[in-house]
Amino acid sequence: MSMATRTDTQAPEPHAADTHEMIRVHGARENNLKDVSIEIPKRRLTVFTGVSGSGKSSLVFDTIAAESQRLINETYSSFVQGFMPTLARPDVDVLDGLTTAISVDQQRMGSDPRSTVGTATDANAMLRILFSRLGKPHIGSAKAFSFNVASISGAGAVTVQRAGTTVKERRSFSITGGMCARCEGRGKVSDIDLTQLYDDSQSLSEGAFTIPGWKSDSQWTVQLYAQSGFVDPDKPIRQYTKREMQAFLYGEPVKIKVNGINLTYEGLIPKIQKSFLSKDKEAMQPHIRAFVERAVAFSICPECDGTRLNEGARSSKIKRKSIADCCSMEIRDLAEWVRTLKEPSVAPLLAALQQTLDSFVEIGLGYLSLDRPAGTLSGGEAQRVKMIRHLGSSLTDVTYVFDEPTIGLHPHDIQRMNDLLLRLRDKGNTVLVVEHKPEAIAIADHVVDLGPGAGTAGGTVCYEGTLDGLRSSGTVTGRHLDDRASLKETVRNPTGALKIRGAEANNLRKVDVDIPLGVLTVITGVAGSGKSSLVHGSIPSDEGVVAVDQTPIKGSRRSNPATYTGLLEPIRKAFAKENGVKPALFSANSEGACPTCNGAGVIYTDLAMMAGVATTCEDCEGKRFDASVLEYHLGGRDISEVLAMSVTEAEKFLGAGEARTPAAHKILERLADVGLGYLTLGQPLTTLSGGERQRLKLATHMGDKGGVYVLDEPTTGLHLADVEQLLGLLDRLVDSGKSVIVIEHHQAVMAHADWIIDLGPGAGHDGGKIVFEGSPADLVAARSTLTGEHLAEYVGA
DSSP states (O other), X not given: OOOOOOOOOSOOOOOGGGGOOEEEEEEEOSTTOOXXXXXXXXTSXXXXXXXXXXXXXHHIIIIIIHHHHXXXXXXXXXXHHTTSOOOOOOSEEEEESOOOEEEEOOOOOOOOTTOBHHHHHTHHHHHHHHHHHHOBSOOOSGXXXXXXXOOEEEEEEEEEEETTEEXXXXXXXXXXXXXXXXXXXXXXXXXXXXXXXXXTTSOGGGTOBOOTTOOTTOTTTHHHHHTSSSSOTTSOXXXXXXXXXXXXXXXXXXXXXXXXXXXXXXXHHHHHIIIIITSOGGGSOHHHHHHHHHHEEEEEOTTTTTSOBOHHHHHOEETTEEHHHHHHSBHHHHHHHHHTOOOGGGHHHHHHHHHHHHHHHHTTOTTOBTTSBGGGSOHHHHHHHHHHHHHTOOOOXXXXXXXXXXXXXXXXXXXXXXXXHHHHXXXXXXXXXXXXXXXXXTTOSEEEEEESSSGGGOOEEEEEEOHHHHHTXXXXXXXXXXXXXXXXXXXXXOSEEEEEEEEOSTTOOSEEEEEEESSEEEEEESTTSSHHHHHHHHSOOSTTEEEEOSOOOOOOTTOOHHHHTTOHHHHHHHHHHHHTSOGGGGOTTTTTBOTTTTTSSEEEEEETTEEEXXXXXXXXXXXXXXXXXXXXXXXXXXXXXXXXXBHHHHHHHTTSGGGOOHHHHHHHHHHHHTTOTTOBTTOOGGGSOHHHHHHHHHHHHTTSOOSEEEEEOTTTTOOHHHHHHHHHHHHHHHHTTOEEEEEOOOHHHHHHOSEEEEEESSSGGGOOEEEEEEOHHHHHHHOOSXXXXXXXXXXXX
C-alpha cells in the first residue's frame, strides 16, 4: 500500500521581486514640505487632501513625479539629454520604489491659434491619412488636408556631376498643402484700424506711434522706421507720399542698419500681424489684449468660411462629407459616422481613429468638435483631453498623477471620472490624485491629508489611512468632509435685470433670459451645456463688468504677489518719498537689483545636459537688493524686510504709524479677504498652488471698478474649508451693492445662491436651453433637472 507524500502546507516565501509594494518618501523638503516621510501603496488609488497651499502638489508633482521624470531622462545618452529640459533632483533624502510617472495636470493646452482639439490628440492626423486614401477626388497625400501646410512650388537649374562632367538640369518641385492662403490656416482674418497704431498728425520723431511698448528710443521698433531711410522721420505721417505710405505700411522685409546693428525692416502691418496677431489673445497681458481688441477686428475668413482649409482639401469627400465637415461635427456624431466606414484596406487606421473618438465620448467630451481651438478649453476639459491617450494604453505598473481631475465637472459627470480612475488602477497601475471634492475622495483606497494650514503653517502629514479613519481624525479635512451647506431661508430681492435675448453663441438655441442684478446668481449645468457661452458670449464686456475667468496667471520666479497685484508700486513710492530717492531703487528688477545676481537672489550655474545648480547669492544673501538700497528704511524696516512679511503682518505694518500707506493697505485687505493672509509678499509666483493663484487673481480683480462681477468656477483648487471663506466674500460683494454672477458646479455655492439658472438638459447639441430659473429651494423641490436631483441629494432634502 503506497503512502501519500506529505507536502509542506506553509506558504512559500514571497519572491524578492514581489516585496517592492510601496513608494517610499523620506525627508521631503520641496517648497513648504517639512521633512515629510511617507509610504504610498502601489497599484492602489491614493488621494491627497488638505487645504489649498498645504503641500499636496509639492509632494506629488514636485517630488514623486519630478524625480521619476528625472531618472527616466538620465537613461538617455548625454547627447540626447542636451536637447531635453534639465531637471534638478527634488529636495528629498530618499525616494524608493518609483515607477514611470505620467502627470496629467491642469495646465491649459497650447494656445497657438492653429492648435485645435484634433491636432492635440492625433485625431486630425488620422483623419488626414483617411481622406488621402479614400477621399474622392484624390488630391494628394495627407499634407493636402493639413491647414498647417501651405501649397508651394518652385523650379530652377541645378548642377549635377555625371561621369566626370558637369551637367545643368532643370528641376521643379511642388508640395500640395491644405492651408487656406487668405487666413493662413487660422480660420479668421483681421482688419487693422490704423488710427489705433499711430497719430497721423505727428511725425515719428514727435512720437506718432500709440502701440503699447513702442518707446521712442527703441531701435527694434520706433527707430527701425525712423532710421530706415524709407520715410522722413520729421514729416507728419498724413503728409507721406503714396510711395512712402506703401513702404511704411506694407514694405517687404529688407536688411538695414540701425545704430550700427543689422536689423530686418518690414512694413508696419506685417510687423503688427507677426508680433501681436500670431499669438493667442487670451494669453496676452491685459493691456496688450485691450490694445488688440481696440485695433483689430477679427472676422470669419470669407474664402474658407472658417474651416482653415483651401478649396482643394474641401472638395475631396468620403460619403458626401469633407474633412472640414468631419472636424466641425460633434465628436460623438463623428464616431458614429466613422463606424459606418467599412474599408479593409484602412482597417487598422479606422480602428485606431474609432478608439480615440470613443475615448472622447467615454470621458464626457463627446460634445466637443475636432476644430475647437485648444486655447478655448477650460482647465478641466484640457486635463481630460490629455487623459484620452492613456485610456486605451496597454502599459501597466505606471504611476498616474492627476491634479483635481473633477475640476469643471458637474456632480453628474464626477461618477464617470471616478470609474475611469478606478479602471486605470484595476489595470495594475498606481493612481495618485490631488483632490478636494468629497465624491472623488470617497473612492480612495488610501488617503494622505497634508496640513494643518497653508504655506509655512502646512507641509506636514496630518493623517494617512482609510477614508473612515479620515472622518474621525479631527484634521481640517476630516472635520469638513461631511459638511453640507443648507439652503438659505430667505433670498435677496433683485434690484434690476440684465436682459439677454436671442443668444446663439456656440450651442445656445436662441436663449432669452433675465439675469437678476443686486443678488448672487449661479449659472449651472452639465459640462458643455452652454454656461460659458451664455455668460461670456452674451454679457457685454463694458467698463461696468469685471470678468474673472479660469486663465492661469503667468509669472516667472521674479514675479511675486507684490508685483502681480500692483502692491509693490505704492510701497516703492512710500520708500522713495520717505528717503528722497527714486522709486526705481526699490525694485529688484530695476535699478535697486543686486549687481551680482541681477536681482534674482540666486546664481544659476549651467551644467549643460546635467541639472543646473542654483546657489544663494553671497553678496545680497538672497535678499535680491543692492546693499546701498537696504540702508533706506520705512517705519524702521528696509524693502527686503517688508517683502519678507506675510500679508497679515504687512497689513498691520502699512496700516498705521510711520509706514502708513493707504493704497498698499487696500490691496492687502483684499488679499486677506480671499484667505491669503499667510502668503509672503515676495514669494515667487512659481511656488504658489493652483488654489492660491486662483484667489490671488480674484483679489486683484476685486480692485477693478465695476458693478457686475462674473466669476468662472472660483472654487477651482479650493479646499472645503476655503469654500466657506469664498462664500463669505461673495456675500460681502453683494451686500456692498455689487451684482455677482458665478458659473459653478460646487453644490455649496449653488445652495448659497439667491437665484439659479440651469442650462441643459445635456451637453453640446443636447444642451443650450434654459431648463430652470428660480431659487435653490424651488430647484430642490422640483427635482426636474440633473442639477436639481444632485442638489437635493447634497442638502439632504
